[in-house]
Amino acid sequence: MVRRYAKPVVFLLCLLPAAWLVAGIIALQSGDATSVAARALGANPVEKIQDTLGIWGLRLLLATLSVTPLRVLLGWPKLYLFRRMLGLFAFFYIAMHFLWYLFVDQAFDWVTLAADVVKRPYVTAGFTAFVLLVPLAATSTARAMRRLGRRWQRLHWLVYAAAVLGCVHFWWQVKADIREPALYAGIAALLLGWRVVQTQLRRRALRVASAIPASIRSPPPTVRSSTDSPSSHQPSIAASTGSPTDATATNSGSRWRSDQL
């Protein structure tokens, strides 16, 4: 059900903001400045498109990072099915945001561009976030995940750095009104903070477990087939999935994995 119906719906929803922009650009180029899509681009279409691509990139990046917490808190395991898609859409919008800046806003002005990346901290932050996401998008396939094994997990921790840098990029870019970037930074802090707390809880559980003599410890859970816990093998741009059940399953029940966040 989820795979068949919900995924295509979410896919189309993620595509909507981009489709709206494309409709506006087509209307403008064909001289139809009075159409709804063209008017939505306002008096400064270049800026509006730049900002819209950026904000959707950040929103989808945070949506990707909220999959695991929501899965655990809502007890709705199938949410993992959306994680890779959300992550790749986040990358799509961020890449378009960067390319728009590069080819349209700066119009191939490489000197200004290079100066911007070096001299302007908000550009440096945004550019770094984009660069960090490239290997994650490139290793989002099931094959890459299998090939990289445990290193895949480590690599995909970069998404946390990208999310923080994305918020910083937004914050440093506004002139005076920090309310909107503060909202996004707050959400990012919640999502990352939840993971820190979960890690601490697991470490404590592990310490307690190892303090109990082996003779009275319950037998380790058996390794379940990958269909029970496909999430840990589900390729994603975000770092891994991380409910305790997945963690034990992928590790033969030997110990909690703190990197499963």
Next chain:
Amino acid sequence: MLTVSLVPRPLAFQRNARYSTPEKANSWAEVTGYNNFYEFGTGKEDPAQHAGRLRTRPWTVVVDDECAAPGRFALEDILKPHPLEERIYRLRCVEAWSMVIPWIGFALADLIRRFEPTSRAKYVEFTTLHDPKQMPGQRHDVLDWPYVEGLRLDEALHPLAILAIGLYGKELPNQNGAPLRLVVPWKYGFKSIKSIVRIRFTEAMPRTSWALSAPREYGFFANVNPEVDHPRWSQKTERRIGSSNFLARQPTLPFNGYGDEVAGLYRGMNLARHF
């Protein structure tokens, strides 16, 4: 009962060709729909959406401090002696976009002379209305309200500096700074303060809002200068709103193209330092 018309009233004016650019003016929709006026919100469409709450009649302007004829004046009395003219000016925003706007107004110098600034007056300071009930953006501490701007007295006396009360032959819409605003075409747009309630002559340099908010980014002079970048973006080029190719950028000119007229005001000054 008296009804207040929301449709801007037409104004009688003469065209000033000498101080007008022949460039194509931006449309009414562009000029009145894409504004920076943080008193009504920080989005570009916020002012057009929220400025309807501003009541511009009656309107009082206080003129005070270093002048021989201070006082509180009804707007009508401020405006009465000044014949109106149309000036088509370029407007360059510090955010690297620009427009061409047909303002209706009069020379600021003519107003200043009426109030006879004293020999101690070195600057003119302007203040925007502060009333969060009418200006919902002021409920948030985005800037230190009220908005304050200022000019050195010789800048204020320059014939290009005007007080505007209209555009496109009609009274100013609220989002463009009704009922009385400053227009200084060789400086970044934020110097051209809107909805003025106080004009003050001072000996000390006014503490202007953006210079207080981010002193590294905005100076007191804020002359358009392609050689001095904003710390966060280049000022070398600009995007002309409404340009037939919406992707195109054009080079930014020193003093927004008014260098022949105004460069003399800054002779001997290091404009990279006094940005």
